[in-house]
Amino acid sequence: MRATEYAIxxxxxxxxxxxxxxxxxxxxxxxLFIYTRDGWPQTFEDELKPFEIRKSEIFIENEILMWGYRVIIPFKLRQLLLTELHSSHMGATKMKALARSYFWWPHLDENISEISKNCQVCLSYRSDPPKVISGGWPEVLEPMDRIHMDYAGPVFKNKMFLIIIDACSKWPEVYEVIKADTFYTLEKFREFCSRFGIPKCVVTDNGTCFSSSEFSEFCTINGITHLTSPSYHPSSNGLAGNFVKSFKNTLYKMLNDKNNETLQTKLQKFIFYYRNTPHSTTNKVPSSLMLGRKVNIRLEQLFQGWSDRKRNKSWNKQKIVYSENKQFSGNDSVYVRDYSRPNERGWIHAIIQEQLGTYLFLCQTDDGRILKRHIDQIIKAGEFYEAPVLNPNEQQDVSIPTAIFPKTPVSQKTDRNPTPQVPTDTESTQSQIGLISTPKQSELTVNVGNSNGVIQTTPKTSKHVKIDKNNTKTERPVRARKAPDRLKYE
Ligand SMILES: [Zn+2]
Structure with missing residues (x-):
């Protein structure tokens, strides 16, 4: 759980x-902005040279300069990003790989090399240059084909860590153990298997915790091939060996980084970045190989605006169309989901007060309560009994109306009862509500007249947006529309 803190x-x-x-x-x-927008002049300052050679790939998106998919960072913000990048003291190669997927500026690579060269913490724990190239294990095709297991420690007041690394994805797991014996090794190995499944092959050294009969019995029962490499020859267990080395190194670095983080936080931070940085041997991010998806990291957060826009373009389209079908403005008379009577599901009359986000509204009920409701939990008053004029040919083929599914055709109902009906299809209703994370617990009841009318219980994520009354579609003058007129709006 800790690891996600960084993303959140x-x-x-x-x-x-x-x-x-x-x-x-x-x-x-x-x-550069002007030149990209209006075209490059014949002469320009020398400092623009690095941009000029890339000019065909530089463009402006939302007033931000991009080189391909990378954001071009202005000078003032570069140090901030370098600090962020080096927050887990990862090496220059890894930092460069990570930076490359998000941002760029001229001499970025040099700046990254400098930051690790000049970092006091990194300098004092620099490891020796590699002596032996690890012997070749047979190639693995997919995650969990082969894992390597080893112990790091004792470090920091005799702490021992069991390290498991997947050979294909390079995904590392680090478990703190009280004692490096067979009992704790198997306990953590079981935990690993419960999470990722049983590996086909495990490579260890000949340490007593791995060579015991209990360990080999565990492997036999679970159909795991257990390979051992000779002790005192760590290069044979190269993959795990290297990782243990770099892991220990970074751990020492982090412990000496004088910040207030606990050992666990520091450890999780390191593993988190390790898992989410392209690995030098695969050029791929361990988490995407192991989990089959890209994990959200803090750098992602920095650039969330446009990565989201890119990734979710089609999704956004759907959402927008959906929300356009259902628009509310201030003082609209509506019915909202009422959860005040736990055993009765029902709707209650309310007036729209304010739009909190794209899909979130503050509504005031007739008895004065202020409720926060998702668009799915709101129905416009009258929406139920005002049947649209249908084509006579279609009239026979009508389905049952529900407010939950605004896209389904509305039937020509003769029942003029203004009380909205509670949809009886509870299963689909619940699944709809489940999607939007505003169930009972998040229901907010706030006194309106309280302290200048300021409502303090709005969620962190929602932005206060006053309803733009001009933006609703209802007040348009009626006029004949010709097809070419559409072009003027684009
Ligand atoms: Zn450092």
């Missing part, structure tokens, strides 16, 4: 906004 902890100020601002202020980038 977002920056207070929108980095996208900062980049936009600093790009305008940056003497070089502001010129």
């Amino acid at each position: 902890r977002a920056y207070n100020v929108s980095v996208e906004e900062q980049i936009r601002l600093q790009t305008r202020k940056d003497p070089i980038l502001s010129e």
Whole structure:
């Protein structure tokens, strides 16, 4: 769980906004901006040379300069990103690989090399140059074909760590153990298997904890081939050996990094970055090979704005179309889900007060409660009994109306009862509500007249957006539409 903290902890100020601002202020980038937009002149400053040679791949997206998929970072923000990049003291090669997938500026690689060369913590724990190239194990085709297992320690007040690394993906697992014996080794090995399944082959050295009869029995029962490499010859167990070395090194570095983080935090931070940085031998990110998906990391967060836009373009389209079908403006008369009576599901009349986010609204009920509701939990009053005029040919083929599924055709109902009906299909209703993370627990009841009317219980993620009343589609003047007119709106 700890590891996800790094992904979750977002920056207070929108980095996208900062980049936009600093790009305008940056003497070089502001010129580059103009040249990219309006075309390059015959002569320009020498500092623009590195950009000029890439000019065919540089473009502007949302007022931010991009080189391919990488954001071009203004001078003022470069140190911030370098610090972020080096926060786990990973080596220059790994940092470069990670940086390359997100951002760029001229001499980025040199700057990265400098930061690790000048880092006092890194300098004092620099390891010896590699002496032996590891002997070749047979090639593995997929994750869990072969894992390597070894102990690191004792470090930091006699702490021992069992290290397991998957040969294919390079995904590492690190378990702190009380004692490096067979009992604890098997305990952690079982934990590993419960998470990732049983490996086909495990490679260890001849340490007593691995050579015991219990360990080989465990392997036999589970159909695991157990290979051992001679002790005192760590290069034979090269993969795990290297990892143990780099792991120990980084752990020492982190322990000497005088910040307030606990050993566990430091450890998780290191593993987190290790798992999410392209590995030098595979050029792939261990987590994507092991888990089959890209894991969200803090750097991702920095650039979330546009990576999200790119990745979710089609998804966004669906969402927008969906929400356009259901639009609310201030003072709209609506019915909202009422969860105040736990055993009765029902709807209650309310007035839309404010839009909190794309799909989130504050609604005031007739008895004065302020409820926060997702768009799926709101129905416009009257939506149920105002049947649209249907084509006579289609009238026979109508389905049952539900507010939960606004896309389904609305039937021509003769029942003029203004009380909205509670959909009886509870299973699909629940699954809809389950998707939106605002079930009962998040229900907010706030006194309206309280302290200047400021409502303090809004969630961290939602942005306060006042409803733009001009933006609703209902008030358009009626006029004949011709096809070519559409072009004017684009
Ligand atoms: Zn360092």
